[in-house]
Amino acid sequence: MSEPDDVWKVNRERDGEAQRFESNFPENGAVGRAFAPVAGFGVTLRNFFRPTVTEQYPDKKTPAMPRYHGRHQLNRYADGLEKCIGCELCAWACPADAIYVEGDSNTEDAQYSPGERYGRVYQINYLRCIFCGLCIEACPTRALTMTNEYELAGPTREGLIYEKQDLLAPMQDAMLAAPHPMVPDTVDDDYYRGDVTAVVDSQIEWVRERRPDDPTLPENRSTEPAEARRG
Amino acid sequence: MTSTADKATAETVDTVTLTIDGKETTVPKGTLIIRAAEQVGIDIPRFCDHPLLAPAGACRQCLVDVAAPDREGNVRAFPKPQASCTMQAMDGMIVNTQHTSDEAKNAQEGVMELLLINHPLDCPVCDKGGECPLQNQALSHGRSESRFIDVKRVFEKPLPLSSEILLDRERCVLCQRCTRFSKEIAGDAFIDLQNRGAMQQIGTFDEDVLGFDGYEPIGVAAEDESGRAFSSYYSGNTVQICPVGALTSAAYRFRSRPFDLVSSPGISEHDSSGAAIRTDHRRGTILRRLSDNDPVVNEEWITDKDRFAFSWQNLSDRLERPLVRGDDGELHEASWPDAIARAAEGLKAAAGLTGTPADKKAKGVGVLPGGRITMEDAYAYQKFARVALGTNDVDVRTRTASDEEQEFLGSTVAGSGMGVTFADLEKAPTVLLAGFEPEDEGGVVFLRLRKAYGTQRVLTVAPFLSRGAEKLDATLIQAVPGGEAAALASIKGAADAAESLQAEGSVIIVGERLAGSPGALSEALRLAKRTGARLAWIPRRAGERGAVEAGALPGLLPGGRDATAASARDAIAKAWGVDSLPESPGRNAAEIIAAAASGTLSGLVIGGVTPSDLTDDLAAALARTDFVVSLEVRRTDVARYADVVLPVAPPSEKPGTFVNWEGRLRGFATAIRTDAISDHRALDFLGRELGADLKVGTVADVNEQLALLGAAGKSERVKAPSVKAGKARKAAGDELVLASWHLLVDEGALQDGEPYLAGTGRTAVARLSPATAERIGVKDGVVTLTAGGRGTIELPVALTDMADGVVWVPAKSPGSWVAQELGVHPGALVRVKGGI
Amino acid sequence: MTDLTPVLSATWDAEQSWKLSTYTDHGGYGALTKALGMEPADLIAAVKDSGLRGRGGAGFPTGMKWGFLPPDDGLPRYLVVNADESEPGTCKDIPTMLSAPHLLVEGVAITSYAIGSNHAFIYLRGEVVHVYRRLMQAVREAYEAGHLGKDIHGSGFDLDVTVHAGAGAYICGEETALLDSLEGRRGQPRLKPPFPAVEGLYARPTVVNNVESIASVPSIVGKGVEWFTAMGTERSKGMGLFSLSGHVAKPGQYEAPLGITLRELLEMAGGMRNGRPLKFWTPGGSSTPLFTDEHLDTPLDYESVGAAGSMLGTRALQLFDDTTCVVRAVTRWTEFYKHESCGKCTPCREGTFWLAQILERIEDGHGTDADIQQLLDTCESILGRAFCALGDGATSCITSSVKLFRDEYEQHIQQGACPFDHSASALFDYDSAPAPEEAHA
């Protein structure tokens, strides 16, 4: 007889013969014993009269709670420069290995974030992500935050690996698309401290000279949404 | 386990016994406390301490509590904590580190706090983040919050010290490892401490940075003809030993984080030193290479070429699939079986193995393996040539070569096992260099010689004292290229140099260039015999020694056997299980190419040969040859003429063995797994298709065979050369004798794709002695060199204290591709004109 | 009452006291002749017996230092005179060399003979150009008169003397930093061991002595050991220059036997300025912990001053009266140490950088109580942990002043400003209102 067989036999003996099973629940009274066969329907009956909680998704989309861990977002500074410095601390923190980052040097011709370094490649694999938020805690510049967006499904694997352009926060009104130089006479610390609050003319001029068609330049901004709002 | 021999040596070494954190340990006298602690597994934090550098005691991080016996033998505590990196262990000493002494712990925490007050909080953007001793120690020994609320020191960042090395002064803790390395190890004091006190910083002499008022903005001050300040061949080591992120390399800047990287040990493919390296890669791409710690070879140092030149293998011209020339005359991608079949078919025809009447017209196949291959590859090439193609026309020496050299290699080098070692070099009282520039051609060989600076005499047979030779404080034995034999012969018994060489343990080093100087190797052998000095041959390329051992020379069979000796042939044939080996003497590389060019060869198998490195017109030879099979990592110029191109793996993607110049086997495993295969495996396929089972499919197969074959017996050996000393050519008119060698950082094919490294190379100049320059009417400016070859070389002149009648140019530096443009080897006459 | 004992300073008021002729008129170079007639070992023994202790600050027995040299191996050995007088408050060697340079040159010749050196160096700080002129001239005169050069006084002893000017670095007063500087390097201290006696200048055995120590040698040789040991206290023999400076009526050089008290010296110097009370003083330069009027009767010898919690140092007695803000004084000293830290080791380089910022903040009135604790903590991180004594010296004035005058620090913090009128401590009147103190550059 093999070893596992021995164990099985001993256990059987102990369960069945050596010690009888005794419940520690209190014994039911007479009424209890009478209704016992249908007692399980109690829950059903109780809920039968309560209001329904089923959400009519996708016909009706309910907003998530404010702190819901949804899709990530890569934020920007007020002048449009990216907050991400490509430090990979998020990738380091990720327990699911869902984040892939490659950093690179900012140059005079291509400044994407304040300081020396920016994230050239930024991917989050939503097939792996468990939305734990450790990446958010790890981010030293508050570049990475989470939105409430929860619609993360798709037909392809590639489609669920979000690239940097998919994750970057949308350009807000007065922002200027990177790359462009930092606000003159500032250093990265000024950005971190929140001292940079708006785009300055020299930045606009720089972009105008190099990318005259950039949609975030004041002259190229579509005025329609504003009018629509007015209307 | 202690052998009796160990015991004997242990008794002769004075030891002291001390107690560290309650653990008693016995160490050799003179051991520093910090080293003694390491030996009992106690880690004392440190920044400035480095086992291979002289103690500095600058960072004060390693403070420990020490008590030592005074003259009366009473153990008395030192009144203040002592730096364990500078204090030697004494008998009866009691050391308490931060683990057992609050005093030591407080001291270390105090120093840590001070180190951090001015250190920026930029770990997220710092390349050292994640593998930073300061970060680690701040975490384990530092406060969680800084009490420093004042103004930090700020510096502009980063500051390029060279195109490759970047300095971030804010992060620097002024441990001086980099400056000490540069001064003590490399001998390149291009960086030093600048300013004083809190503003002290590491740097070159940069007027702008240091605030010197110049007459005009001339930027970084000139250190050599290149005008570059930190043009040291070993500068990358400073990045590796920097304990913080103050020194970083441009090539690796912001590319990755340590946790991304997979580290694989390896051996550098760049020279014959066999330096141990670590290859760090991410997702199949090499991101950086570091020096590994191998005390018997490269210690912890490698050259910048070893470190930074790796991008060549991942350039866009990397071959991934075999190419076969189609009927349209173009190369097309093909499957391996198709390519092998096509190659075999062509080679059969060329070698006359088809068994048809056409065989009579076949003129045979030559095999040119190039000098960068592993020993296994070299073995496969020669076995392929001898067994599958039935020829001795195989030669690894696609460079200057001679029969004398082959005899020298066969008699003295091949099958001799470990000869002179790095340790022997360090200990040698006198080292004579002939045809060898250690800094340019030897990599870490130079560092070992430099390590013996002050205790060793270095003599060099050369046209002038190169910068490397100057740093070794070498004595010049002036010789015009071609005249080395005479120079060596002139070192006679009573001469000062001969006397030095007679000192026990002296070494004569000959380089591969000596093959181009008739009689020089014979003279070197005679000199060795005369003085009792040992002889070492240090080739330039990584694969040469392995190829010599494997028999990839026309006259050499594996293990140093003479291919012309019947007994040797029979032994090998028996071992290989073939009836016989080809008897006709093989042709060397130059002869094979010449034969191909004149149409007397029908086929060529060529691997890892860069046409521009050859003086011969390889392109013409390839064009004339009926069938060419090329084994290459990248699509090179050879592919233009090849009928079949087989893609093979670069060293990082295959296992193999380089045999370094010592004769030490430097085996390495695959660093990055890819589909690429080794040359020997491709040749194994090809052999089978040709009907010969070469059994060279795996590294294990080859090594098994090599082990079985062993070294040559006495009767199988090649005789030592005895060639009369040649004479240097006579310069006449504007014809001067050419001197040339490869600078370490130049335009060699394995340095392609690495602009930051290239930026640290020395600018090419043509060197002339002032007298020669005057004689041929050159003042300064630019000279033009021609040798009736394919082109010309134009370079600025640098007047140098050197032999008259000689012009020196670098062999393959920007604007100076000697082999390709002049088509001659050093020692030849070239026409030099000035006045442009 | 202890008498003053002008030995070194005896000829300073003579006509052209720096000239060789003046010096020889007063018996100069007689001791050299006497010394050359003695065995070098006897000379060393005499200096050992005299109990002469290094006058540069540390007080190490001079004869013992000479005796540390290994036996002659036929290769060079050197004497280096430390004339890099830079310790704040110290001003004794400069007047010695300005007024009687031959005293030093004779001392150099005798010492070199005693230790077997044929090349001596005088490392003078570069910021005293006229002293350098006088020294160069004295050496030239001595050569011309045969007191230096080949076969001195017919004894067969050869000696070359090189006078070397530094270029502005306090740290070069540290003997190993001085040697590095003399070798044409950055003046950063060296690791010890090896000590200079074994591997000093050019890695050869070297004796490094202060100017005053060397200048004392001719008198010991000339007048005898007993004459010398008759002065001073039991373990601090002989005389020395006491330099009084600050708020004292008659500042200057007072040469007296060791063991004299400040009360005695102050009496000779006419008391404090305008009769104001003495607030604090340094017994031996800014690197020695502060004393107050409690220590007026402490005998100024090595042992007594040490026992009282400070160091005799260079006998640079800087006296400050009650108009002086101690925080201001300490801040300025700390800025000095920050400026002069060589940068080699972490505690001194970073510690003085931090201390200066904290002190400037407190003096400006922006400090907090935590800053005082931080000062003490940072001093603790430097003291005994720096590479050389400069770091230790930087903490002396801070820790001693916090101990003695903590209330004054607290006043600065509570009032948000310095409670002192700075003009009151100046020697001249001025209106201190217009501009606030500038921070030291």
Add this chain to the structure above:
Amino acid sequence: MTYDGETLAQLEKDAAAILGRYPVARSALLPLLHLVQSVDGYVSPDGIAFCARQVDLTSAEVSAVATFYTQYKRRPNGEYQVGVCTNTLCAVMGGDEIWRQLSERCGVGHDETTADGRVTLERIECNAACDYAPVMMVNWEFFDNMTPERALRVVDDILEGRDVKPTRGSAKVAPFKEMSRVLAGFEDGRADEDQGLGEPTVVGLKAAREQGWEESK
């Protein structure tokens, strides 16, 4: 290299004399840097290159030394270096006020030179003349017991091209370049110039003489 032939020849001659004083060449580096200042008025990049060649060092090693010592100037220095001691003792006794007034008069701060190139102002550390506090140094000659008025007079004299006379030492202050040459170890024959006895230097000696104290015979 921008030294003309004549200057270079003189420099090389002087350098040889300096090198001759030392058994090891590198020791000559400090005087050589003073020598460069005596020609260029500061340590020029050319001077660094010159020194590097003389003692066979790299320029980084030479600048390492040149930037360590405060007497070596990195920008052309004024003809007169006016240094006010603002170390504790002198500062407390009025040095700070002297400095403030001089700085105001010259319109320059620490280590800055007036537009006419006459004066470079510097806050200096203790110069070993504390018994004469507050002290000022002009080209490293002593100006003792300064008051703002006297200090201003000295600076005015310099600015207006008049010679100035130190309190102790030579008959007049030598210009920066001449002074630098002395520091390079070349005598200028002015050692015997004297301004008479400084009182604090001999105050103890006088007291002893008055009391009839002599050290025992």
